[in-house]
Amino acid sequence: MTKNIIIIGSSGAIGSSFLKHYAEEDKNNIIYALSRSEAASPSSNIHNVSIDIESDSSISNASSICSEAGPFDIIIVTTGMLSDENISPEKSLRHLNKESLSKIFSVNTLGPALIAKYFIPLLKKDAPSFLGFLSARVGSISDNRIGGWYSYRASKAALNMIIKSLSIEVARNNPQSIVAGLHPGTVDSKLSKPFQGNVSEGKLFTPDYSVSKMAEVISNLKPENSGSCFAWDGEEIEF
Numbered sequence: 066m067t068k069n070i071i072i073i074g075s076s077g078a079i080g081s082s083f084l085k086h087y088a089e090e091d092k093n094n095i096i097y098a099l100s101r102s103e104a105a106s107p108s109s110n111i112h113n114v115s116i117d118i119e120s121d122s123s124i125s126n127a128s129s130i131c132s133e134a135g136p137f138d139i140i141i142v143t144t145g146m147l148s149d150e151n152i153s154p155e156k157s158l159r160h161l162n163k164e165s166l167s168k169i170f171s172v173n174t175l176g177p178a179l180i181a182k183y184f185i186p187l188l189k190k191d192a193p194s195f196l197g198f199l200s201a202r203v204g205s206i207s208d209n210r211i212g213g214w215y216s217y218r219a220s221k222a223a224l225n226m227i228i229k230s231l232s233i234e235v236a237r238n239n240p241q242s243i244v245a246g247l248h249p250g251t252v253d254s255k256l257s258k259p260f261q262g263n264v265s266e267g268k269l270f271t272p273d274y275s276v277s278k279m280a281e282v283i284s285n286l287k288p289e290n291s292g293s294c295f296a297w298d299g300e301e302i303e304f
């Protein structure tokens with residue numbers, strides 16, 4: 066069955082791979098590819114829309130453009146940030162500062178929350194629907210054994226809480242809906258590049274491998290799984 070799909074963050078390694086996956090899955094799938102930097106269109110069924118997830122008005126404008134199509138079966142939020150030229154994950158408490166905490170929360174938590182506000186109304190209401198957010202295993206509070214990475218860990222833990230609340234609210238209108246976090250494994254991308262040194266042999270996935278596994282997980286999830294976070298291999302990640 067053909068699907069209407071929105072990929073947010075389609076310029077990223079995982080976002081562009083999701084775009085390719087769903088374009089190849091069925092050439093009649095209608096896909097909206099949202100990013101700051103325009104992605105190449107591998108097929109005529111892909112529509113590029115500009116979005117800056119740190120701007121409320123940009124998120125709202127992008128949802129208005131997408132609302133001309135739809136309703137949508139699948140929306141996946143693949144944006145995220147771990148570091149940049151000025152920000153590094155904090156190894157210790159003394160590295161905390163307000164600017165980097167704010168920036169990481171802005172991209173990883175506030176943006177996805179506002180995306181939910183503007184894009185959930187575009188999801189199908191009387192049929193199965195899926196809203197997914199790329200989270201991360203390091204956002205699991207119970208799994209945190211080595212500490213550090215304060216802002217990234219906390220921003221993803223907060224995202225997980227938002228996912229949980231969304232799942233409850235969305236299910237009131239559509240019991241067939243699923244809202245979930247996704248952990249992609251360690252994937253070769255701009256985001257992971259500076260931190261790949263300690264990854265053991267065979268544990269650094271290509272974006273296409275991770276996405277093929279996550280797409281399988283998505284297609285096997287049921288409404289009773291809504292509100293949780295799942296790894297690339299289907300394992301539920303405890304919050």
Ligand SMILES: NC(=O)c1ccc[n+]([C@@H]2O[C@H](COP(=O)([O-])OP(=O)(O)OC[C@H]3O[C@@H](n4cnc5c(N)ncnc54)[C@H](OP(=O)(O)O)[C@@H]3O)[C@@H](O)[C@H]2O)c1
Pocket residue numbers: 074075076077078079080100101102116117118119143144145146172199200201202248249250251252253254255256257
């Ligand atoms: N790679 C891993 O090992 C790994 C592990 C666990 C979780 N994750 C999560 O997976 C997700 C995707 O990561 P990735 O590995 O694919 O990284 P990536 O290639 O660096 O992609 C990140 C994406 O986020 C976008 N983005 C950042 N700030 C934005 C903003 N203000 N407005 C719009 N777009 C913005 C980037 O857009 P531009 O292209 O315009 O910069 C890019 O498309 C992230 O949420 C990450 O936390 C990744």
